[in-house]
Amino acid sequence: MFKVCIISCGMIANNAHIPAFKKFRDDYEITAVCDINETAARETAQRHGIASFYTDAEAMLEAENPDVVSVCVPNKFHKEYTIMALDAGANVLCEKPLAVTYNDAKEMFDCAAKNNKVLMACQSMRFTPDRLAAKEYIDKNGIDDIYYGELSRIRRRGIPFWGAFHIKEISCGGAFIDIGVHMLDALVWLMGNPQVKSVKAVTMQNHKDEIGSLKSSGALAGKVDIARKFDPDEMDVEDFSCGMITFENGARVSFKVAWAANMPESSDIRLIGKKRGIYLPECDVFYGEDEHEKIESQKLLYDSPFAGHFYIADNLRKVLNGEAEPVIKPEETLNVTRIIELFYKSAELGREVYLYEN
Numbered sequence: 001m002f003k004v005c006i007i008s009c010g011m012i013a014n015n016a017h018i019p020a021f022k023k024f025r026d027d028y029e030i031t032a033v034c035d036i037n038e039t040a041a042r043e044t045a046q047r048h049g050i051a052s053f054y055t056d057a058e059a060m061l062e063a064e065n066p067d068v069v070s071v072c073v074p075n076k077f078h079k080e081y082t083i084m085a086l087d088a089g090a091n092v093l094c095e096k097p098l099a100v101t102y103n104d105a106k107e108m109f110d111c112a113a114k115n116n117k118v119l120m121a122c123q124s125m126r127f128t129p130d131r132l133a134a135k136e137y138i139d140k141n142g143i144d145d146i147y148y149g150e151l152s153r154i155r156r157r158g159i160p161f162w163g164a165f166h167i168k169e170i171s172c173g174g175a176f177i178d179i180g181v182h183m184l185d186a187l188v189w190l191m192g193n194p195q196v197k198s199v200k201a202v203t204m205q206n207h208k209d210e211i212g213s214l215k216s217s218g219a220l221a222g223k224v225d226i227a228r229k230f231d232p233d234e235m236d237v238e239d240f241s242c243g244m245i246t247f248e249n250g251a252r253v254s255f256k257v258a259w260a261a262n263m264p265e266s267s268d269i270r271l272i273g274k275k276r277g278i279y280l281p282e283c284d285v286f287y288g289e290d291e292h293e294k295i296e297s298q299k300l301l302y303d304s305p306f307a308g309h310f311y312i313a314d315n316l317r318k319v320l321n322g323e324a325e326p327v328i329k330p331e332e333t334l335n336v337t338r339i340i341e342l343f344y345k346s347a348e349l350g351r352e353v354y355l356y357e358n
């Protein structure tokens, strides 16, 4: 039985992490939660029948001595709490984006290695019916020759208005690292993790006064405690971005990511290889002059809007029991983090930025 502690009690802790660990109750027991907001900590513990709550993470780690810690704080605090938990002897699931600079991500993985613990970024959107099916198809058919791709992640009116996603000081960036990071993670995973060479990116802000529903802004379970009122004047991150990533192997990927745009909602990935071209989420495969195949999308194993977190919790218990490898690998997350870092540098400098410049 692995003892689990949760650091921070916001939307994702309540709707994804805690339900996922509880699903595998034969292997996990959540012994405590923690949040600097005492009400959030107390109510979360009561809501889920968890024995203890804390407002101080260090005190919780000292008292509970957990095997596993979920780090669900806003992005700015990911590194601090991840390192604290690893050094306290826990394995860590840290929310995405793990970090926004390569050096921070490397420091976190080095700390995990030093302590002989597992650290996984919660890249939960790999686990969608189409992406799971595509990965299986790609592995089975040896498609390792992808030379061009496209990502499109569009929300109509989906600027998150709970928490502090819109404030750079706390979230470290906008739509690109909030929803774009899921697409990047899925992309490098499907492409076999080619190393990034350069990024050319543009960021914009066009819709900060137009707020939609909780669900359309990512609180998929539709329930959050809104601790502070959204103030559009505080928004200093992008709600739209576009650009192109070039990989060391010559492959190119163009992308557009929007929290808000006058376009249909999309979570599309297009991959063109010499042998096959793959369209997601439609699960269409094209080749030859007019050949076309439909991949059967996979039925998700868990009935939750945050099913990906259940896959990750399931994988972690198997890793800790010596039965599996981490499904989200450090080298993939480090590559994604490099792309994020180059993305924001490029947007700031207004030109293509190469990895060798770092």
Ligand SMILES: NC(=O)c1ccc[n+]([C@@H]2O[C@H](COP(=O)([O-])OP(=O)(O)OC[C@H]3O[C@@H](n4cnc5c(N)ncnc54)[C@H](O)[C@@H]3O)[C@@H](O)[C@H]2O)c1
Binding pocket: 007, 008, 009, 010, 011, 012, 013, 034, 035, 036, 037, 040, 072, 073, 074, 075, 077, 095, 096, 097, 122, 123, 124, 125, 162, 163, 164, 178, 218, 224
């Ligand atoms: N994987 C996914 O699909 C997914 C979806 C949503 C959010 N997230 C990620 O989860 C993280 C949290 O997002 P959320 O939606 O739960 O946000 P939220 O605003 O609902 O919750 C954040 C919580 O952190 C607490 N907090 C803030 N600073 C803290 C500190 N220094 N120490 C301890 N607690 C602190 C706040 O009191 C709040 O309860 C973010 O990194 C976000 O990117 C991931």
